[in-house]
Amino acid sequence: MINTGFPLDGPTLGEIGEDAVIRSIIEASPSAVNGDDAAVLHPPSPNSRMVATTDMIVEGRHFRSDLTTPFLLGRKAVVQNYADIEAMGARPLAALLSFSAPSTTPAATVTEIARGIGAELDKYGTELVGGDVTAGQNLVMSITAIGSLGGNRPPLTLAGARAGQTVVAHGRIGYSAAGLELLEAGITIPEELEPLAHAYQSPELTPGCGMVARSAGATSMTDNSDGLLHDVGVLAQRSGVRIDLRANAIAPDKLLVQAGELLGVDPWKWVCEGGEDHTLIGTLQGEAPVGFRPIGTVHKPSSETGSVTTAAFGIPVTIDGNAPQYTRGWESFS
């Protein structure tokens, strides 16, 4: 079953007013530390470091209100921020929400977004600790996530990949992009392909997988938010390495192949260029940690596997040693 659509009626933000809007958000996603000028958080352990990240979501740019629901949008907004916290090997602690929408927006839209935010935050035992609401031309929200990096190991950075390591991934690759194209096609989506639409509307992130990878010795990590090859390419560039992905480890699965046939799209495009799966991708020496699978290997920057060079196709990533066919990533101002 696929739910789509935003509330169309009921009292509006302008009718209920700012105080009631804020109250409805706090009710839907409660926290004892929300409601003052700023939220005071207690670090979970004395030697932990703070980690912070932010993402902005713009209606018409990052989502269409006819292709998702406000509840699922709220969940997804948290996932995309918490994935960035996990990708440092850290543990999410709290989130803040900035929100603007026209005064004519049904108040239920905001309540549902806040419910979705609260539901996802709950999975982590975390809370919405602060925010700001305001009128604006269209729906724009910005979530900031704060996390905690415990212990003495370094964070998992984009620059931490080293030649000889294994590339590992946790979660689906290409599902979100395929799901979006299915939803955009305006067709009745076959029941067996619904997991693709769900992956787009509300990608799944397993709490703690970034910390697991860090404990297992991972040294670099990111999530595929802008496209697999784009994001792996950034990691390879920052680390000064070349990454070779194994075709049979990332090959489109049955669902992606079926969706590709239905829409007349090469499913490899979704795998290579699709973002928003928020699948964690890291590198480490040796075996893949629990929940992760190997998808490639890290090499020295000067290729030794043949004629492939970085300059030939822009990013230092190959698939089975060859230049990939699809390398585009998300570009914010295109």
Add this chain to the structure above:
Amino acid sequence: MINTGFPLDGPTLGEIGEDAVIRSIIEASPSAVNGDDAAVLHPPSPNSRMVATTDMIVEGRHFRSDLTTPFLLGRKAVVQNYADIEAMGARPLAALLSFSAPSTTPAATVTEIARGIGAELDKYGTELVGGDVTAGQNLVMSITAIGSLGGNRPPLTLAGARAGQTVVAHGRIGYSAAGLELLEAGITIPEELEPLAHAYQSPELTPGCGMVARSAGATSMTDNSDGLLHDVGVLAQRSGVRIDLRANAIAPDKLLVQAGELLGVDPWKWVCEGGEDHTLIGTLQGEAPVGFRPIGTVHKPSSETGSVTTAAFGIPVTIDGNAPQYTRGWESFS
């Protein structure tokens, strides 16, 4: 001298692309911890607590591009967030920026905003540690500020005011509102009134004043962002007290009176209803701390000074024992 206006030409965000936009922001407001999935921060002392707040700024709602400059807008965006950190008695540590604007926006607009942000962050020895940029219908930015609350004293909350305390203020009251009306009037602003316009374009916040008040024994604090009586009213309500302000301590000064005469406005309106001065207002037993001045007193909720009751005018705040004439505050969805 009053500067106004945004860049009108030069390369656009769409022309230079996301990577170059991000680079220009990081160059204008540099930080060694910016640029990964999330920023890792070191707490300044082992027993400190994190403090976080966020604010959203929408073009046409919170600012007009013909009444300010992108540099001043960047500074102000930091001040309004850092004032919330100071209002907890905490020390600002870092900021994150989410930013959306049409692809046709001159790239110089973003660079100038980032320069303003960097200039203000610099005053605190703090850095822009992360962010997100995206295309959108209009310019919307959200700043999140992170601070540190050291030591064992409790934070300065909205609920901390107690009967018998003195109300103290640090900074101007009413200047920003008067400055906005002068700028909106489209007149040539007399040179002696320029400080009012500057207060609107870029309010001043003295680093450390919140910590000073906390050290001096303040128990509650806020800043006048939405209007003096509104914000003091929220503090009084949350604390379960009534606050009486001294008319001669908050009376419009020479500049406000002169601006009122010029525009035909009662300057008391700017004092009572004007926000965005981001002046810290707190309560404590005894003398005003360095940099603060007494502006009123805290009383038990049942008024003992006469016939004034909360119900009569909505908020538990009086001026010299009387119901104030101007009590409106900023309403986000009006």
